[in-house]
Amino acid sequence: MRRVIDNNLLTMLVRLAVGITFICASYYKVVDPGAFAKSIWFYHLVPGSLINIIAIVLPWVEMICGLGIIFGFSYRGSVVVANVMMLVFIFALGSAIVRGISLDCGCFKAAASSTNSAWKTLWFDLVLMLLALQLLFSRSRRWFLTRL
Amino acid sequence: MRNWDSSTIFKQILVLVLVSAALGFGRAYLVPGGIEAVGKWRSLSGGDGPIIPPAADEGDPPFIDINVAQMEHSTGRTIFIDAREPDEFECATIPGSINIPFEQLPEDDLEGYLNDALNGTPKDVSIVIFCSGEECDLSLHLARNMQFLGYTRVMIFFGGSREWVKFGLEVERRRNCDE
Numbered sequence: 165m166r167r168v169i170d171n172n173l174l175t176m177l178v179r180l181a182v183g184i185t186f187i188c189a190s191y192y193k194v195v196d197p198g199a200f201a202k203s204i205w206f207y208h209l210v211p212g213s214l215i216n217i218i219a220i221v222l223p224w225v226e227m228i229c230g231l232g233i234i235f236g237f238s239y240r241g242s243v244v245v246a247n248v249m250m251l252v253f254i255f256a257l258g259s260a261i262v263r264g265i266s267l268d269c270g271c272f273k274a275a276a277s278s279t280n281s282a283w284k285t286l287w288f289d290l291v292l293m294l295l296a297l298q299l300l301f302s303r304s305r306r307w308f309l310t311r312l
Numbered sequence: 313m314r315n316w317d318s319s320t321i322f323k324q325i326l327v328l329v330l331v332s333a334a335l336g337f338g339r340a341y342l343v344p345g346g347i348e349a350v351g352k353w354r355s356l357s358g359g360d361g362p363i364i365p366p367a368a369d370e371g372d373p374p375f376i377d378i379n380v381a382q383m384e385h386s387t388g389r390t391i392f393i394d395a396r397e398p399d400e401f402e403c404a405t406i407p408g409s410i411n412i413p414f415e416q417l418p419e420d421d422l423e424g425y426l427n428d429a430l431n432g433t434p435k436d437v438s439i440v441i442f443c444s445g446e447e448c449d450l451s452l453h454l455a456r457n458m459q460f461l462g463y464t465r466v467m468i469f470f471g472g473s474r475e476w477v478k479f480g481l482e483v484e485r486r487r488n489c490d491e
Contacts, residue, residue: 215351221329221332238328
């Protein structure tokens with residue numbers, strides 16, 4: 165098991181998958197922070213005064229994290245932040261589904277109304293969380309821009 | 313996780329967040345289309361849950377409150393139907409609503425009438441039906457009819473246009489009714 169987790173090629177593939185997903189997910193939010201702010205509001209979890217601040221900062225965190233994971237700079241911090249973000253996303257999406265709030269997650273595009281989509285995204289997030297955990301535990305250090 | 317010392321990770325996370333904040337606020341304030349740091353989001357504690365009329369029965373379409381109504385409206389995909397008479401509809405209604413007056417529904421071929429009124433919209437599209445407010449049950453009756461005809465995602469906003477206005481939300485006026 166340890167050997168599989170530490171496999172260089174597997175780790176690189178997972179880095180690409182997680183990194184590209186984070187970059188793609190951040191794109192629409194960076195381009196249209198207003199729509200992303202609306203998506204955050206839909207979750208009914210965050211005080212109104214914090215919504216825009218999160219909508220302004222979070223997409224860039226996602227994007228830089230994605231780049232850091234792919235290219236291997238600030239790698240450890242990026243992997244930890246990616247795991248924390250996945251936990252938060254899964255909690256937010258799960259709580260919205262449990263509370264019966266009809267929403268699209270706002271993960272990859274502007275907000276829309278669809279509970280089915282929320283379920284699909286929750287499963288997708290769970291898979292992505294598993295991949296992010298692999299990065300957390302892998303000791304592979306190949307193909308990095310920086311040593312840390 | 314071996315050799316992952318916590319101070320290095322903390323520093324990297326700090327730099328990551330600071331750089332992100334700089335880029336985000338730079339984008340927000342320097343590039344057109346940005347948003348302000350503090351938005352005008354209505355407090356979600358403002359609503360007291362959906363208004364459910366005494367006439368409601370088990371099996372009726374779900375009743376939604378102002379928060380959910382606003383959320384559905386913001387999606388741009390949910391159809392809003394004003395069940396009041398055209399003169400009330402024209403005075404002030406929820407923006408983008410379609411007027412289907414319950415009192416004017418035909419007795420024959422209601423399904424075809426609704427299909428035409430909704431431009432052949434599929435029956436699984438989200439629909440919010442409303443009228444004036446608590447004293448008006450046109451929305452309830454229209455919703456029951458639509459549910460019976462197979463529309464699967466009908467919701468009733470029983471607070472209606474009055475609650476919409478009470479919360480300071482934008483209304484659409486087709487004619488001036490103030491004089």
